[in-house]
Amino acid sequence: MTIAENPVRNGVDTATLFATIDAVKGDPDIAKFRFRATNTWMSGTHNRSTIHGFHGAKQEMNHREPFTFDADHPPVLVGTDNGPTPVEYVLHALAACLTAGIANIAAARGVNLTAVRSVVEGDIDLLGILGLSDSVRNGYRQIKVTFHVEGDADDATLREIVEQSRRRSAVYDALTNPTPVEVEVVTF
Amino acid sequence: MTIAENPVRNGVDTATLFATIDAVKGDPDIAKFRFRATNTWMSGTHNRSTIHGFHGAKQEMNHREPFTFDADHPPVLVGTDNGPTPVEYVLHALAACLTAGIANIAAARGVNLTAVRSVVEGDIDLLGILGLSDSVRNGYRQIKVTFHVEGDADDATLREIVEQSRRRSAVYDALTNPTPVEVEVVTF
Numbered sequence: 001m002t003i004a005e006n007p008v009r010n011g012v013d014t015a016t017l018f019a020t021i022d023a024v025k026g027d028p029d030i031a032k033f034r035f036r037a038t039n040t041w042m043s044g045t046h047n048r049s050t051i052h053g054f055h056g057a058k059q060e061m062n063h064r065e066p067f068t069f070d071a072d073h074p075p076v077l078v079g080t081d082n083g084p085t086p087v088e089y090v091l092h093a094l095a096a097c098l099t100a101g102i103a104n105i106a107a108a109r110g111v112n113l114t115a116v117r118s119v120v121e122g123d124i125d126l127l128g129i130l131g132l133s134d135s136v137r138n139g140y141r142q143i144k145v146t147f148h149v150e151g152d153a154d155d156a157t158l159r160e161i162v163e164q165s166r167r168r169s170a171v172y173d174a175l176t177n178p179t180p181v182e183v184e185v186v187t188f
Numbered sequence: 189m190t191i192a193e194n195p196v197r198n199g200v201d202t203a204t205l206f207a208t209i210d211a212v213k214g215d216p217d218i219a220k221f222r223f224r225a226t227n228t229w230m231s232g233t234h235n236r237s238t239i240h241g242f243h244g245a246k247q248e249m250n251h252r253e254p255f256t257f258d259a260d261h262p263p264v265l266v267g268t269d270n271g272p273t274p275v276e277y278v279l280h281a282l283a284a285c286l287t288a289g290i291a292n293i294a295a296a297r298g299v300n301l302t303a304v305r306s307v308v309e310g311d312i313d314l315l316g317i318l319g320l321s322d323s324v325r326n327g328y329r330q331i332k333v334t335f336h337v338e339g340d341a342d343d344a345t346l347r348e349i350v351e352q353s354r355r356r357s358a359v360y361d362a363l364t365n366p367t368p369v370e371v372e373v374v375t376f
Binding site: 083093120146185 | 198205223226234244264265267284307308325362369371373
């Protein structure tokens with residue numbers, strides 16, 4: 001089946017996807033993006049981020065609306081539970097990144113998906129962040145993602161689609177490999 | 189000033205915070221947590237996570253309500269912009285984690301904060317995830333966090349509070365150091 005016969009598959013506009021990849025091949029600077037979040041402390045462990053503008057394709061752009069997200073700790077971690085913990089947002093980001101990749105890759109390979117669900121679990125020992133141990137790391141000891149994938153392809157093909165998504169996932173890479181993070185402070 | 193004189197500072201119940209730390213010292217298993225997110229593919233790059241239950245303090249617990257979050261790609265990345273991109277959620281998680289730590293640590297040290305704001309920017313070259321380069325990483329090349337912190341302490345003290353938060357941040361650690369991630373696939 002050619003792209004022209006079915007340019008939209010899995011909700012992915014494959015014609016536009018391939019055209020975008022071709023455009024980037026012609027001008028790699030299009031692929032340089034800078035994403036941004038701004039955060040404001042509310043009270044205690046409760047704070048709120050806004051995600052709206054970003055730079056990409058050589059221009060400043062906006063999402064169609066500002067998206068805002070509250071983070072907090074639950075009462076057991078001395079918070080007021082106005083939102084998930086920051087580390088839970090990381091699990092969401094990982095699932096979302098892998099899932100978007102699965103949809104794109106399946107579409108590019110001519111596979112129609114009917115369901116993709118996942119559970120992401122992260123094990124963390126809070127002795128680290130509580131400052132009670134120097135040998136326990138602050139972050140997740142391990143993260144496990146379990147995907148349920150259904151579509152009009154055999155088991156091996158569906159597994160290969162998930163594997164290719166993992167190989168090209170931005171969030172998977174950000175977690176499994178070191179990412180340089182600089183923290184600057186302005187007091188006033 | 190003793191804790192008893194002002195148990196709540198910066199919205200942080202310091203008495204409960206110290207009691208929690210003491211409880212964990214007495215039984216370190218309390219500190220073992222397993223966080224969880226479930227994700228469902230909607231269409232294309234659009235998918236939705238729910239964050240509700242988690243395991244901690246030796247029991248299964250729930251947030252006071254299920255929190256749901258949509259992720260998507262903007263049109264320039266062949267999506268329908270129903271939410272931020274997964275990598276933008278990572279920036280939010282980092283800001284949220286560092287900010288919660290700042291509030292807790294300042295409270296523990298008797299510093300009253302009046303404002304904490306931050307901007308987190310992440311540079312990413314999409315040649316990686318588009319499969320157009322094997323030398324460009326999939327994730328962020330670098331992330332920069334800029335904090336504006338205001339409170340009743342001198343510049344050096346406020347900076348030291350931010351630095352201590354960085355040293356004990358779960359999300360900072362998850363990004364700057366390798367985190368093991370296992371991906372399992374079930375087809376049906």
